[in-house]
Amino acid sequence: MIKFGTGGWRAIIGDGFTKENIQKLTKALAMKMKAEGVEKEDICIGYDRRFLAKEAVMWSCEVLAAEGIRAWFINRSSPTPLIMYYVMAHDLPYGMMVTASHNPAIYNGIKVFTRGGRDANEVQTEEIEAYIAKVEEEIAAGNTISTIPYEQAVAEGKVVEFNPLNEYLDNIIAAVDVEAIKNKGLRVALDPMYGVSQTSLKTLLSITRCELEIIHERHDTLFGGKLPAPNAQTLRSLQNYVLDRGCDIGVATDGDADRIGVIDDTGKFLHPNDILVLLYYYLVKYKGWSGPVVRNVATTHMLDRVAESFGQKCYEVPVGFKYISSKMEETDAIIGGESSGGLTVKGHINGKDGVYAAMLLVEMIAVTGKKISRIARDIEEEYGSIYMEERDYKFTPARKDEIQRILMVDKALPNIDEPVERVSYMDGCKIYFKNGGWIIARFSGTEPLLRIFCEMPEAYQAVRMCELFEEFLELKS
Ligand SMILES: O=P(O)(O)OC[C@H]1O[C@H](O)[C@H](O)[C@@H](O)[C@@H]1O
Numbered sequence: 001m002i003k004f005g006t007g008g009w010r011a012i013i014g015d016g017f018t019k020e021n022i023q024k025l026t027k028a029l030a031m032k033m034k035a036e037g038v039e040k041e042d043i044c045i046g047y048d049r050r051f052l053a054k055e056a057v058m059w060s061c062e063v064l065a066a067e068g069i070r071a072w073f074i075n076r077s078s079p080t081p082l083i084m085y086y087v088m089a090h091d092l093p094y095g096m097m098v099t100a101s102h103n104p105a106i107y108n109g110i111k112v113f114t115r116g117g118r119d120a121n122e123v124q125t126e127e128i129e130a131y132i133a134k135v136e137e138e139i140a141a142g143n144t145i146s147t148i149p150y151e152q153a154v155a156e157g158k159v160v161e162f163n164p165l166n167e168y169l170d171n172i173i174a175a176v177d178v179e180a181i182k183n184k185g186l187r188v189a190l191d192p193m194y195g196v197s198q199t200s201l202k203t204l205l206s207i208t209r210c211e212l213e214i215i216h217e218r219h220d221t222l223f224g225g226k227l228p229a230p231n232a233q234t235l236r237s238l239q240n241y242v243l244d245r246g247c248d249i250g251v252a253t254d255g256d257a258d259r260i261g262v263i264d265d266t267g268k269f270l271h272p273n274d275i276l277v278l279l280y281y282y283l284v285k286y287k288g289w290s291g292p293v294v295r296n297v298a299t300t301h302m303l304d305r306v307a308e309s310f311g312q313k314c315y316e317v318p319v320g321f322k323y324i325s326s327k328m329e330e331t332d333a334i335i336g337g338e339s340s341g342g343l344t345v346k347g348h349i350n351g352k353d354g355v356y357a358a359m360l361l362v363e364m365i366a367v368t369g370k371k372i373s374r375i376a377r378d379i380e381e382e383y384g385s386i387y388m389e390e391r392d393y394k395f396t397p398a399r400k401d402e403i404q405r406i407l408m409v410d411k412a413l414p415n416i417d418e419p420v421e422r423v424s425y426m427d428g429c430k431i432y433f434k435n436g437g438w439i440i441a442r443f444s445g446t447e448p449l450l451r452i453f454c455e456m457p458e459a460y461q462a463v464r465m466c467e468l469f470e471e472f473l474e475l476k477s
Contacts, residue, residue, distance in 0.1 A: 009111075010109030017100075024135045027131075028135050043094045045073050073162070078163075079196050082165060083096075084349045086164050087115070093115050097113070176208075177367060181209070183366070189213045193224075228255035232269040238250040238252055240267075249265065261341060275341075278372070278375060284334070293306075293314045294327045295339075298427075300388060316426075324342075324352075325351060328344070386436070388462065391470075393452070408428075411423075413472075416431070416465075429442070437455055
């Protein structure tokens with residue numbers, strides 16, 4: 001069964017991610033485009049460096065060609081934000097990206113983008129799922145999905161191979177203060193995690209005259225045996241590199257380059273929460289921007305504190321960048337992001353972009369003339385600190401139902417000695433404490449995991465609160 005989650009459809013290669021399912025999903029999208037009368041407006045498709053990603057795009061193109069929908073096929077492995085940018089800039093009704101983002105190497109998947117280069121929202125993905133059900137009925141009735149062989153489709157102009165990378169890069173160059181960066185001779189270490197950011201970031205960092213050191217650059221569909229998700233564990237080599245070479249910053253991007261991970265000048269891993277706080281602070285305090293900020297339910301409330309000090313609001317949305325970008329639009333927010341490592345800034349694309357975020361951080365170092373660790377200390381001195389504990393748990397299907405019932409149906413809570421302000425069920429179960437802390441338990445929409453995140457004034461309080469939930473839900477990490 002093809003089911004869309006927080007960030008598109010993802011499945012294990014050879015299990016759910018098969019030629020048949022890719023064709024079904026494409027046919028369903030083609031039916032949706034026809035029903036909406038946008039089939040003559042074309043579609044843009046890209047892929048990342050995962051196993052079978054390019055082939056998957058070609059299989060999609062064969063279906064689209066047979067449906068009479070022209071596909072603009074970015075025929076080089078590319079960052080997801082490039083496809084989002086192209087869909088937005090050329091006002092296309094849809095875009096598709098073959099990627100499983102930060103998932104393990106055995107996964108692949110498809111993200112669908114709608115007009116404006118936005119992640120397809122739930123209404124859209126439910127519609128695609130409904131069309132998939134229709135396609136399956138037709139197949140069950142003995143019909144097959146029509147295709148035109150790839151080479152023929154290209155020869156007939158039904159598929160156009162192209163590479164709009166320069167256009168995307170020029171857009172970023174126009175948005176960042178290139179001159180300020182050029183004069184600083186910054187030293188940057190880059191870890192694309194075997195994924196797709198190396199060409200874009202290498203170009204941007206060279207144009208801005210940064211000294212560049214790159215690791216994990218080659219194409220490895222197994223991602224060096226690691227998860228292509230930038231976190232404290234996966235960025236150990238980058239950390240050593242930054243320290244050894246005395247870099248100003250170490251930047252890592254996930255498999256499809258929409259998420260960012262950062263190592264500061266002291267070799268410290270910066271949590272995506274810290275990156276968001278730093279950039280919001282920078283945009284307002286140093287660039288003179290003004291406006292609210294948007295975060296998801298599992299992202300630091302330090303943003304609320306900083307926003308309040310600027311006389312602004314911080315808006316909360318469920319997990320999923322589609323919610324972030326639509327709230328940003330609604331509230332005219334200047335930055336929005338998630339603790340999972342995705343962010344975007346007003347005026348850029350309507351989705352997260354690790355490449356752009358990296359350049360903005362490099363700009364921040366150049367414009368402020370301060371090291372990242374120094375700016376982080378300034379923020380801590382002004383706003384204090386809070387601690388976030390994050391835990392993930394595997395579960396059996398039966399346990400999932402049980403946990404879902406306890407939290408979301410019975411709405412039971414453990415015995416908590418911390419005074420509670422309110423409980424929200426916007427996405428999973430989130431308890432807000434009177435001391436400003438909070439805890440959330442929610443099922444991931446991208447991996448078979450239950451996530452528990454807790455933020456408290458002190459680390460021991462967050463750890464204790466997570467343990468309380470573990471006992472209550474009988475979880476084993
Ligand atoms: O916690 P999850 O549901 O797995 O989501 C974690 C992240 O996954 C993907 O990257 C989505 O694009 C993000 O919007 C989301 O924050």
